Amino acid sequence: MKKLSVFFALLFLAFVSLPAHAGEIPIGIYGTLTGTDTDVNGMSYGPKDYLTYVNERAGGVMGHKYVPILLDGKNSIPEEVKVFKRLVEVEKVVLVNGWSTGGTKALRDQINTLIKIPFQAQSLSSDVLDPQKYPFIFLLGPTYEDQVLIALNYAKQKGAKTFAFIHADIEYGRAPVRNALEQKIPEKLGLKVLADIEYAGGSPDLTPQLLRVKELNPDYVYIQDSAGNTVKILRDAAKVGVPAGKFFGNNYNFQHIIPGTLGKDAEGFKALQINADWGENIPMMKEIEEFGRKQKIEKKDAYYTKGWVQGKVIHELISRVLKKTGGKIPEIGQFRIMLKDEWVKLENFDTGGGTPALFYKDHQGHTQARIVEVKAGKFATISDWIKTR
Template sequence: MRLRHAAAILALTLAGALPARAQVSVCIWGTITGPDALVNGMSYGIRDYLESLNQTKGGIAGQKVNALLLDGRYKLDEELKIYRRCVDQENAVFISGWSTGSVKALSDQITQDGVPFITQSYASEVLDPKKFPYIFMAGPTYEQQMIIALRDLAAKGGKRVVIMHADNEYGRGPVNVIRQSGVVNQLGLQLVDTVEFRYDAQDLTAQMLRVKSRKPDMVYIQASTPQAIVILRDAAKAGLAGKLFIGNLYTISPTIPEQLGEAAEGFRAIQAYQFYGTDIPAMKQIEAFGAKAPIEKKDMYYMKGWMEGIAIAAAVEGAIKQNGGKVPADIKQFREAVRQQMEAQTKLDDGGITPPLDFSNHQGFVQARIAEVNGGKYVPVGDWIDAR
């Protein structure tokens, strides 16, 4: 494990030093070392799917793919630098970007550069095919996820809601949208408090005592796995049960029950992708790839990344075929063709990770359900819901 970390860091360093050689270059930036590294499975998932194509099919439409994995470290300045490098130096035909802050900051620039971009942020503010024709998303927005949880509470007769969110765009943006939309009141619920906390907070005990004093029926977490671990751990210190809490789809990592044990029991989260290990065709592909190369993260986020890799590859393949089996010489033309091919995908089969993907409206799919930690594992507690 240690050697693998060292090798990963060395590989990332070397990747920065070597020029891209393949004609098809895909840039993936994630948090490899940073505050939300626990949910970076999708970065590895995209890379591994593209690598698997290199291994089994000689790449996409016969062209080797350079899948470049970069570390944004969840630092805005670093992410902006990486973006420029991907566009200008790597000539990436598709980019997978990370934080909500960076995607929002880059949204106009992405349109200007005309580069297809899949966002790992689910902020509704960047999902607008007319305004941002190059940005794609693969799953329900943060706001849609929150509404699923609120509806669930309303259906169960609950009333009082507390929202806990991180002190960045990822935390604030969706919470403001929900708060200002009035959806909480429309559902007959009462937003009794919103609690903001540092994204890298190590101790939230006092905040949990504050939450306790509000006597909520549900606490929604708009943050990721590392913060959910702190929240649930400190909730236990304050005598709050895990079942009171529900988090977005970035809080569904097996690390939560592994690290917290009893304190995680009853915790719920939004599930939008099949779990790693589920008996679906995509899993067989992943296992075949895993037999030849190590799989860095065996979790739902890896499945998400694998699915995104399928979508990216299908769009790139379509663009190459459209050009008579050759990679368009002009990168701008190539990117535009890939964008059009991405939009043309309306029933893309991703091997069962999600329902058939439809990117005509740039969102891929909107299905989700609630899963609950039970006996140390996430167990679905409801049917798939159309999050619209």
């Protein structure tokens, strides 16, 4: 009888020690896991791994476990719309970590008007950044247009008079260039744009486009694309005699595969960095290393660290909402709105060195970048953090 009493006492203590509303919190994530643009998909693995890390290290958030659901958007707008619908309608996620410029633009009405779900975009297009029109969309870093401005200012400081753009035939390539030209950003800096050169994103050979660059001979060429196609551009530029030092890429070109693949043909190429690189001596990297001792890390690069930061942001928002509800998971519609409201209030958020401090009043996180250049086969930082606003 005594043993039975002890058993029930222990059972009672076990129950009262649990949170009153322990449950699961589904978080939707999609990216290009297969197909084109997989060179930057560490951004999708990063948030998934961070939330898994929180589950392992802290048991989740206030007793609730994260359920990160990662799906393949295949860098296809119809597929991104399809997986977004599944995440929202079937998986019942409270927040979505999305992907491309074209996909995000296609989903703007659903995100902000029909469904009203907080959405963290990998796109940095100004076309999806508007707190009034798109109150549920949030970015992490300077827009592509901000980055063009940094590159143009750098070119002007180096005495450039002429400039050209080169990009793939998708919205990610077209929109930022179109916006920069419509806003007359080059003209305001006294730079003449000689060409806006487009190519098929999946083309294996870009020699015709690089022959045109050679003929026009601009002082600098801005690449609005990611590392995979940039390798092709610099490879074919070298073939026709255009040096890599003429080229400047956005933040999705800060990838070591470029000098690693091209060697001397990448020397002088410049790109923009908006978050910490893999392996930097920062507190956030210690977290990643701890996670990696138990779990496999799919991508070890600057895009994974960007995704890890996004995971930290998600966890902070969820934590803030649950503190307000006393640890109770709200009804899904209310939960989504509360997360959006907390996101706007997030300011001076320390990411452990992953980015500059984050302020989300304007839905952008931060507006800083620094310039990196390939020197002796490696990217080297050649500027301080540059504020675009």
